[in-house]
Amino acid sequence: MRLLRPVLASVFGSVLALGAAGVAPSVASAAPPARSTVQPLERAHAHNDYEHDRPLLDALDHGFTSVEADVWLVDGELYIGHDGPDLTRTLRSTYLDPLADRVRDNGGRVYPRWRDSLRLLVDVKSEGTAAWPVIEAQLGEYPFLVSSYREGRVHERAVTAVISGNRDLPAMSAASTRFSFYDGRLGDLTGPLDDSLMPLVSDNWTRHFTWQGVGEMPATERAKLRSIVSTAHARGYDVRFWATPDLAGPAREAVWRELVAADVDVLNTDDLPGLQSFLLAQDPEEAAA
Template sequence: MAQRTNIHSHNDYKQAVPFWNAFANGAASIEVDLILMNDSLYVAHEQESIDPNRTFQSLYLESIRQSILLGLEHKPYFLLVDIKTKAEPTLRRLVEICGEYRDILYSHQNPDGIKLVISGNRPPAKQYKDYPSYMMFDHQDLTGLGQLDLGKIAMISLPFGNYSKWNGKGRIVEEERQKLIQVIEEVHKVGKPIRFWATPDSKSGWKALHDLGVDYINTDLPYEANKYLSNLNERLVTGETISEIYTPDFSSDGIHSKVDRVILLIGDGTGLAQLHAGMVGNGNHLNIFNLKNIGLVKTQASDDFTTDSAAGGTAIATGRKTHNRGIGQNDTIPYKNITTELAALNFSNGLVSSDNVTGATPAAFYAHQKDRDNINCIGLDLSHSAIDLFIAGGKNDFLRYKNGALDSLVSEGFDIASSMREIGTSKSKRIGYFASNHGLPSVLKGREGYLSQATQQALEFLNQKKKPFFLMVEGAQIDTGGHQNDAKKVVEEVIDFDQAVAVVLEFADKNPGTLVVITADHETGGLTLPQGNISKKQIELEFSTDDHTGIMVPLFAYGPHADEFRGVYENTEIYTKIMAIIMRYHGK
């Protein structure tokens, strides 16, 4: 039978708002303990805790009726009635009370009505058929399943402890897991769903039960369980895009020789967890993780513990901190950026991004604006910058303000290419290519291979000039995936970014004197990786926020002087280190 994971709200009556909490969180089974006393059915676990105001009618039947009258949709679900007093008299009184609520209960005439599933103290199985159509049973024995009237059995519930002693930490031992699998298969063979009670009530526990194929997952935490399980399939990612692994030769890695080319790759929003997720999705390999010189970068902005891409990009591009949203300056003073500094040393400069060229990260390498949203001014800054090449999206940013930004690019010597493939062989002094009129799509929506191809074209264009150059390559949409809490997008964008890394590493080996630096401006999403399966290229991603975080990000370096990027330091030190290395060989 097809398996669907449902939440069973165990001990629902203990919730601050019984029924409504389970209902709001999509519980497919809502458990209520009933005690018969003085002809009333009270919601309680034992007589000592009875509250005369907490009756089955007031807490459940009336609430269900109200939900229906209000048109609140949540189906299908049923009430699992755990009877704590003698079965027959309690059921007799339950049937009498339900006579007043036939409008909300299941019948052949009312197929959308609620079913009661009787648990706890029950009559003998042979008597199940004697009870109304809205009344089903929670069977709790595997003996003689084939001889039962299965039509009256809603589920089969069993004590978890009879098969496993697992406490929800780590993993179930294999012997116990096999016992559970055998029991689940036995129940499924007769076409019935299964529930275990007294299970570990945690994310690891819910995930394990889900993976085992348990139909109703027992929990005292319906909100937390629903939040975790409702999007588990979206957060459990199997990699599809392939980043072919290039093995560097390391012949110049870390040696102190002349640097004529610097290639800086920025994975926007990419922390260690994002890279690890991409690695698993790519068959447990990434080009980035072949590198040996590794550092950790502090990302704080001048005015906040957590940076945005504008302040983060500015710190890397200028060696100076700024406020969030600032591009290449503080409130009033423009900062000299690395492309301007290098142009004065006869370097060419290029930018490649899967964002618009006016996006915060690329803009930090040429623009000077108080706010990253000053797109009209950022567009004009590009034509007067030290940039000789750009490949990115966002042509409309140079048209929509009717400020002549596109004409300014042309008048300042930019040839605007009509296709990306013509860039590598172009003899133009300056060239730009708009890969889209607006924003570029994600890899999942057709952008696969763009970043590596753009990087290759940019390298060919810059290298054929026979002069030193600086190239910044941004994988922008890893950050987008983090903001959207889109696990699959994060994994696919990391792998796409790694394809560009492979292109750069191969170029560096073929062109000695090339320094490669790979890092991020910040981490996005507060990502953790609770579980995965390397052999299946499968990884579970869990986000703690839809915003940036202040955690340090990794940095990887390759080529001459790569060893100087080891350690823990501020993001401003990336600029400082690069410039110090360049000045040793190109200083005037």
């Protein structure tokens, strides 16, 4: 993950001290690999993660290092949901508290011996100007857990929150201190935004590419994809596409292979075991881990 590259060296000692009051981790299901043995997968992003049987936990049991939570602001609280808010689930109860418990249990890390930062993609479905201050206030209650930007510097922690969907760029750009970062679009690649504000650039695959995995990828589209990634990486941005094919089969695997070959940083899926199996078998970075 190119998001906030500095190593998490000095963070974990302070987290250990805070961890004395941690809550025991949730019990994992029998099917996925054990927490101590699962391999973190740098490109694996759980799209609409909250729709799984065990939000967050299923993704972590499959080694995912990026999860997506759609949120709605209702009466001052952030509720989870895609087409509307589920008033039984909040951002805090579904993601922030379980992540805080896990990081305390693991001595400051989401995965043992994994020193990178898990991306929590907060996709704002309600009005962004009202939602962002509430998101910031809640993230600010977990300073040992979430990365921050203060006085011109990024301070990386075990979890990095990135705001997608309805984003308030003016407010985020103006803030001297914040606990979240901006998810840009391909139109931002050559703009003025520094990676300390915009570490991730995401866009809809179908708006930029016609190829859906059937037959060879057109040479012009392959060149376009690699140019996008090269430009983004030169600016310090990660790259993610949504709306890529996600039905199991040759077409999906063909698209995933091209994304890995182009060094796209984030692969979207709703199929946690499918992407886990693919990356362990097909991603050279994971095969060498």
